[in-house]
Amino acid sequence: MNDNKSKDLYRSYQSKVEGLGSAHSGFHHWWMHKITSVALIPLSVWFAYNLITLSKSGYSDTLEWISSPVGSIGMILFLFVFGYHNYLVTQVVFEDYIHNYYFRMICRIGLLFFTIIAFAIGTFLILSQPL
């Protein structure tokens, strides 16, 4: 029984037993969506600001920024939260428009893998830069 996870705190007993809805649980997904949205407000503004001001500089300045501690950590955090947020949003889109159960599952898992791989590649490339 999954009674003791925090994401089940706001679910009814019936929903836990029957796995109601196509996603089989609703609150956790919605809550993570809101949390990532709030986290993305500063992160994405920070990223956009840096990108726009760096468009005036050259290659070495941009590389220096992404190698710096603030640039690296900020970018990795941004990629993580942005990727997680995107996964949550696209999950809902798939659930709305793909009606075949197996094709929907394949699309969702495919997106999950692609997101994780992209995050891993981005993080590795950022961390492999000398300070």
Place this chain on the structure above:
Amino acid sequence: MNRPTSPHLTIYRPQWTSVLSIFLRATGLVLVFVFFAIVFWIWSLTNGYEIYMNIQEYITSWYGQLFLIGWTFSFFFYLAGNIRHLMWDIGFWLDLKMAYLSGVFVFLISVALTALTWFYIWFGG
């Protein structure tokens, strides 16, 4: 099973609420693509000057800039639209008048910020 169904999208009058909602979903999907594009950009940046400049040629072309303008608008619209959603979650702006007003504001601020950004990129500094 292609039975005839009643018209829906073809007869429903577009409103600020419904149109902005579908635009939010559309810009959200664009931004999913942008996420992977950012990782690609990181790859080009960390793989040496030549590769970066090669990609830059595509970015600075007219069609590249067109894509970027679209992505910029998607970014600002998604940001503003989601903040509007968060305000709804807290309980603000749920009445019809404020829903419409905030919707108009979301659209206007997205256009304005996109224009400001690109004005700065092309002519500022």
